[in-house]
Amino acid sequence: xxxxxxxxxxxxxxxxxxxxxxxxxxxxxxxxxxxxxxxxxxxxxxxxxxxxxxxxxxxxxxxxxxxxxxxxxxxxxxxxxxxxxxxxxxxxxxxxxxxxxxxxxxxxxxxxxxxxxxxxxxxxxxxxxxxxxxxxxxxxxxxxxxxxxxxxxxxxxxxxxxxxxxxxxxxxxxxxxxxxxxxxxxxxxxxxxxxxxxxxxxxxxxxxxxxxxxxxxxxxxxxxxxxxxxxxxxxxxxxxxxxxxxxxxxxxxxxxxxxxxxxxxxxxxxxxxxxxxxxxxxxxxxxxxxxxxxxxxxxxxxxxxxxxxxxxxxx
Amino acid sequence: xxxxxxxxxxxxxxxxxxxxxxxxxxxxxxxxxxxxxxxxxxxxxxxxxxxxxxxxxxxxxxxxxxxxxxxxxxxxxxxxxxxxxxxxxxxxxxxxxxxxxxxxxxxxxxxxxxxxxxxxxxxxxxxxxxxxxxxxxxxxxxxxxxxxxxxxxxxxxxxxxxxxxxxxxxxxxxxxxxxxxxxxxxxxxxxxxxxxxxxxxxxxxxxxxxxxxxxxxxxxxxxxxxxxxxxxxxxxxxxxxxxxxxxxxxxxxxxxxxxxxxxxxxxxxxxxxxxxxxx
Ligand SMILES: Nc1ncnc2c1ncn2[C@@H]1O[C@H](COP(=O)(O)OP(=O)(O)O)[C@@H](O)[C@H]1O
Ligand SMILES: [Mg+2]
Numbered sequence: 001x002x003x004x005x006x007x008x009x010x011x012x013x014x015x016x017x018x019x020x021x022x023x024x025x026x027x028x029x030x031x032x033x034x035x036x037x038x039x040x041x042x043x044x045x046x047x048x049x050x051x052x053x054x055x056x057x058x059x060x061x062x063x064x065x066x067x068x069x070x071x072x073x074x075x076x077x078x079x080x081x082x083x084x085x086x087x088x089x090x091x092x093x094x095x096x097x098x099x100x101x102x103x104x105x106x107x108x109x110x111x112x113x114x115x116x117x118x119x120x121x122x123x124x125x126x127x128x129x130x131x132x133x134x135x136x137x138x139x140x141x142x143x144x145x146x147x148x149x150x151x152x153x154x155x156x157x158x159x160x161x162x163x164x165x166x167x168x169x170x171x172x173x174x175x176x177x178x179x180x181x182x183x184x185x186x187x188x189x190x191x192x193x194x195x196x197x198x199x200x201x202x203x204x205x206x207x208x209x210x211x212x213x214x215x216x217x218x219x220x221x222x223x224x225x226x227x228x229x230x231x232x233x234x235x236x237x238x239x240x241x242x243x244x245x246x247x248x249x250x251x252x253x254x255x256x257x258x259x260x261x262x263x264x265x266x267x268x269x270x271x272x273x274x275x276x277x278x279x280x281x282x283x284x285x286x287x288x289x290x291x292x293x294x295x296x297x298x299x300x301x302x303x304x305x306x307x308x309x310x311x312x313x314x315x
Numbered sequence: 316x317x318x319x320x321x322x323x324x325x326x327x328x329x330x331x332x333x334x335x336x337x338x339x340x341x342x343x344x345x346x347x348x349x350x351x352x353x354x355x356x357x358x359x360x361x362x363x364x365x366x367x368x369x370x371x372x373x374x375x376x377x378x379x380x381x382x383x384x385x386x387x388x389x390x391x392x393x394x395x396x397x398x399x400x401x402x403x404x405x406x407x408x409x410x411x412x413x414x415x416x417x418x419x420x421x422x423x424x425x426x427x428x429x430x431x432x433x434x435x436x437x438x439x440x441x442x443x444x445x446x447x448x449x450x451x452x453x454x455x456x457x458x459x460x461x462x463x464x465x466x467x468x469x470x471x472x473x474x475x476x477x478x479x480x481x482x483x484x485x486x487x488x489x490x491x492x493x494x495x496x497x498x499x500x501x502x503x504x505x506x507x508x509x510x511x512x513x514x515x516x517x518x519x520x521x522x523x524x525x526x527x528x529x530x531x532x533x534x535x536x537x538x539x540x541x542x543x544x545x546x547x548x549x550x551x552x553x554x555x556x557x558x559x560x561x562x563x564x565x566x567x568x569x570x571x572x573x574x575x576x577x578x579x580x581x582x583x584x585x586x587x588x589x590x591x592x593x594x
Contacts, residue, residue, distance in 0.1 A: 050424045192424070217422050224466065267419035270377045275484060276407040276436035278400075283435070 052103055052188045059101035059189040059296075064198035066293040070300035071186045077304050078178040081311045084171050090307060091178040094185055101189045112181045124172045128165035131155050135162030192216060196281040210279040217268055221261045229253055326389030328353045328488065328519055329374055334383035336369055343369040345544040346383070351521060353487075356514050358530045358552065359523040361540030362566035367523035368415065370540070371490045374521065375412040376403075408437050411486030415493040417473035421465035426457055426476050429465050433484040451483040454509075471502040478506070489513060491522040495529055507532050525567060527556060539565045 053060060059067065074090065081087050098108040126132045137160035148155040187195065196209050327350040336344040343366045351357055361367045372378045373385055376397050385392040387406065397403045411433075414420045423429040430451055434444040452458055455475045460468065465476050474494075481489070491510070495503040510533050514520050522533050530537055530552045537555040541547030541564065548561045555561065562568045 193428075264416070264419055267414065267416060268422050270372065271412070271414055271420040272422065272432075274375050274377060274407065274410075274412045275433035275480065276404065277432075278403070278436070282438075 050191050052101070053191045055102050057101035057103075057189065058292075059097060059185065061290075061292045062296045063290070063293045064190050064194040065201050066297055067186060067190060068195070068198045068202065070296055071182050073300055073304050074182050075179055077307060078175050078182070081307060083311055083314055084167070084174055086307055086311055087171065087174040087178055091174060091181055093303065094178060094181040098181075098185055098188075101185070103185075103188060108181075108184070112177060112184055124169035127172075128161050128169045130158070130160045130162045130165070133162065133165050133168070135164035137161070138163045138166060191283070193281050193283045197283055200281065206279050209281065213281065214265065214269060218261065218265045221264050221268070222257065225257055225261050225264075229257060326386065327351060328355070328388060329521075330386035331370070331373075332384050332386075334370075334373065334380040334385060336366075336373070336378065336381050342544055344373075344380075347540075347545055348383075349538055349546060349549075351519065353519055354514075354517055355519055356533065356535045357521045358534035358537045359521065359540060360525065360527070360530065360537055360555070360565065360567055361523070362525065362542055365540040365542055365565070366544045367540055368492050371412065371492050371521070371523055375410055375490055376406060377412075404437065408484060409486055410488045410490065411481035411484050412490045413478055413481050413492065413494060415496060417470070417477040418466070420477040420480065421473060424464060425462050426452070426465055426468075426479075427461045429476055430457075430479045430483045433480060437484060447483045447485070451479045454482070455479045471498055474498060474502065474506070478509075486518070488519040489521070491520070491524075493524055493526075494522060495524065495526050503529070527562075527567060530556060539567070541565050 062070075074094075078087060078090055081090065095105050095109060099105045130137060134156075137158070140158050140160040142159040144155070144157050144159070147157050190198070192213075196213055199209050199212075200206065329349075329351040331347055331349045334344050334347045336342075347366070347370060359367050359370065369378065373380065373392075376387075376392050379385075379392070379394050387410075390396060390402070392406075397406065421429055423432055427448060430448045431444055434447050439447070452461060455478060457472070457475060457479060460472060460476070465473060468476065489510075494506050494510070498506070507529055510520055510522070520533065524530065524533075534552055536549065537552045538549045539547045539555060539561060547565050548555065548558065550558075559568065563570070
């Protein structure tokens, strides 16, 4: 079949000598591809590889049940405290705990604050304006020069950022930062299976834990496939893609991607069932409480009580 | 369930009777009937899409027939019976399934966790789990990969981890779905000889494949699935492989044009023993 047989003529044409020429331009990945690939790598290397959880550290040694209980108390605290500096204090405590768990503080803060701007822009930002929430103006952006009405609505006489609005938004963002921070800390320092099992100990319904456990694998598959998809495209492309091409590719590929990863995750579930999985997470190490657990419990309780007392005393 | 074996000593291991199954209207099995005895070595041959994987999933109690029935040692395999804790535990312990797509089978953070998953979920004591994990990892030569993440491994390594994850359960019945597809010859022949050892240890081995070159080594009986999603024939591997007409009908071999010294001609062709023919 060396002469090609059924192949069309163009397919049997051979290229000439290999002579790269013309102006050189470094092929760069577009921002979208970079973000996606970065996200995939991050998920793999931090959450899925359980690297942090396997490292020796203060938090890693604590029994998962006790750890979950402690974090739940601190989460509750994050929404109960009424003074922003106390919430900030709680956030800083979580960063300190991360450091004690041998997670680089800078890495940890960066991860947490990645979510915050998104959240803040959607929920907190609008509420700082007087048109959304009335209050004492802090900074007048635009004086309407008279009352502006929008049907039955009065927009007031100016557009301003209010003191109450800013205070509320700061509080909200701080609460979210502290909560996310504590959640990420728990997730990073606990092996996923042990975390699920700890949730079962607190009587979180089996179905919920099962869904959580499948979501975890599903997102992993989705990321792995998205990465593959981009890589596969890059291998067929001459030169870099423009952001617009990237977006179009992603939109078109999304449907196929979801379908594919869904089919695969069904297969993953079947493979788990085949090996005896019935929705109940099982781990090798038996849960047992040790001195470290009591230290952890005592210090979270002390922290919680003193912050709460401080909050009430300050008024 | 302890008396499952005793009570039904004479029932076949698997009895598949007139099983029909379709995926949202697309037929995958249309009246499959077969039986497998304990300790047998069976190959399930068939072209792509003939329903081999579907049948294996049914034998593993992962899918259930739309019509017809499947018996396992005299008991019906159905959603209802597999919901019984005692039955499903015993069944999962006895029957192991190595999926074609190793990626689907690997979902744990490390190779060690992956191999421990089955034994842990079947409720074995910790030290027994540990022993099995170590032994299986050793047999499959995965020692240096123990702490690695399964998804970072090469295709052949993934396959070996997938196999280890099933062997650690020590199932009495092994279902292999296209075990050699996409593997290099060395890994492929390693798998085939391991299957041979497992059979000698008394295990039942059912292998779905379209790789005709391994059939003689992995089975004492071959079943051929037709493109009409039913059984098209069966017999000893040598007899089935010699039945060109059957293999052609099942689309396991094909006529295709050859050129030899400028002369183009057609003749039935398979990749069983290569291409030797004189002119
Ligand atoms: N999850 C699924 N959803 C829809 N159709 C499927 C699915 N799995 C298999 N099929 C279809 O069922 C038929 C039999 O497939 P399968 O059992 O995988 O065959 P084989 O393993 O012999 O290649 C094929 O036509 C295939 O397209
Ligand atoms: Mg198949």
